[in-house]
Amino acid sequence: MGLFGRKNHMPVEGRTILLTGASEGMGRAAAIQLAAKGANLILVARNVGRLEEALAEVKAAAKSPSQRFTYISADVSEHGYAEQVVAQAIAWNDGKAPDIVWCVAGMSTPMLWCEDDSMAAARRNMDVNYFGTAEMSRAILREWLAPENATGPNSEPKHLIFTASVLAFFALVGYAPYTPSKWALRGLADTLAQELLLYPDNPVKVHVVFPATITSPGLERENKTKPAITLELEKEEPPETPETVAQRSIAGLERGEYFVAVSFLGNLMRCGVMGGSARNSWILDTLLGWLVPVIYFFVLRIMNGQVKNWAKVHGHPAKKNTAAA
Ligand SMILES: NC(=O)C1=CN([C@@H]2O[C@H](COP(=O)(O)OP(=O)(O)OC[C@H]3O[C@@H](n4cnc5c(N)ncnc54)[C@H](OP(=O)(O)O)[C@@H]3O)[C@@H](O)[C@H]2O)C=CC1
Numbered sequence: 001m002g003l004f005g006r007k008n009h010m011p012v013e014g015r016t017i018l019l020t021g022a023s024e025g026m027g028r029a030a031a032i033q034l035a036a037k038g039a040n041l042i043l044v045a046r047n048v049g050r051l052e053e054a055l056a057e058v059k060a061a062a063k064s065p066s067q068r069f070t071y072i073s074a075d076v077s078e079h080g081y082a083e084q085v086v087a088q089a090i091a092w093n094d095g096k097a098p099d100i101v102w103c104v105a106g107m108s109t110p111m112l113w114c115e116d117d118s119m120a121a122a123r124r125n126m127d128v129n130y131f132g133t134a135e136m137s138r139a140i141l142r143e144w145l146a147p148e149n150a151t152g153p154n155s156e157p158k159h160l161i162f163t164a165s166v167l168a169f170f171a172l173v174g175y176a177p178y179t180p181s182k183w184a185l186r187g188l189a190d191t192l193a194q195e196l197l198l199y200p201d202n203p204v205k206v207h208v209v210f211p212a213t214i215t216s217p218g219l220e221r222e223n224k225t226k227p228a229i230t231l232e233l234e235k236e237e238p239p240e241t242p243e244t245v246a247q248r249s250i251a252g253l254e255r256g257e258y259f260v261a262v263s264f265l266g267n268l269m270r271c272g273v274m275g276g277s278a279r280n281s282w283i284l285d286t287l288l289g290w291l292v293p294v295i296y297f298f299v300l301r302i303m304n305g306q307v308k309n310w311a312k313v314h315g316h317p318a319k320k321n322t323a324a325a
């Protein structure tokens with residue numbers, strides 16, 4: 001129970017959490033905050049040097065000396081990686097699967113669709129962002145949902161968390177290699193949310209977090225290929241630090257939200273495309289959902305106008321179109 005008797009839907013104290021993408025940016029910030037709340041953590045990423053550094057920061061943030069922390073180096077884009085990571089995690093965790101798995105690992109290579117490298121980029125983004133998460137979700141669910149791992153309908157649920165982007169609510173020019181990988185995560189999450197109802201004795205909750213721009217090392221990397229028009233349009237939603245995004249994401253998970261947006265604009269965008277997805281609040285989400293078309297009537301006019309004007313001023317996109325140029 002939190003303030004005013006509000007239930008914490010995702011208690012982490014004493015539980016074990018596996019996070020992919022935990023060595024930098026939002027994943028590392030989330031790991032540090034979860035350590036401060038008393039969780040045991042398994043950090044996953046590729047680069048061991050950066051994992052060591054993150055591990056030291058996580059240890060320093062721990063709430064109690066009894067908490068345990070480790071890391072596993074793995075590439076989430078490799079087929080079959082997740083079974084190995086889950087097996088290693090279970091061995092480290094005294095034979096028990098982690099209670100919470102948060103897939104944060106992701107990347108983005110924005111560019112215009114007609115650029116030379118866009119198809120290779122699209123496949124890479126899909127491998128890391130979609131399959132990296134899909135493989136982990138399947139490996140951990142096969143553990144959590146096994147009949148011998150049933151904990152009973154009233155037990156504390158396990159949590160499976162995906163990390164998408166507000167671009168899965170509202171698309172932007174220049175993100176074609178990336179955006180479909182994040183939309184795909186939503187399709188998987190909606191399907192799993194329903195499929196999990198087949199296992200009432202093995203309660204698991206699925207969630208998707210939808211950040212907007214995060215001032216992370218990843219943002220610096222993606223800005224190297226980002227078209228200038230993309231940079232221009234995405235200024236509409238101010239960037240947030242990894243710490244703020246992690247904190248708001250965790251707050252949403254603690255409130256029990258299924259789709260977690262981390263800003264007011266993000267929540268508006270979310271309510272504009274709910275479709276058949278579970279609502280956080282049926283009343284509020286529906287009311288906001290009625291408002292969004294009115295906003296889009298103007299926003300689309302303005303934003304498409306900006307793109308057309310860009311073409312007028314700068315001519316054919318051809319080559320000279322990255323933000324760096
Ligand atoms: N930055 C932004 O503006 C936004 C980001 N997002 C999403 O939020 C999440 C976090 O983003 P951000 O904080 O920018 O992340 P960063 O790019 O700063 O960090 C990415 C993390 O993921 C790990 N990682 C990347 N590729 C792989 C891989 N193939 N296998 C294993 N680990 C990998 C990195 O470690 P290593 O390289 O050592 O493997 C690192 O720990 C991502 O899913 C991203 O797509 C969503 C909206 C906006």
Ligand SMILES: CCCCCCCCCCCCCCCC(=O)[C@@H](N)CO
Nearest residue numbers: 108165212213234236237268269295299
């Ligand atoms: C109804 C409300 C109207 C909405 C207005 C639209 C404003 C658009 C802002 C979009 C921000 C895009 C952030 C991209 C984050 C991302 O995922 C990349 N950086 C990849 O890492």
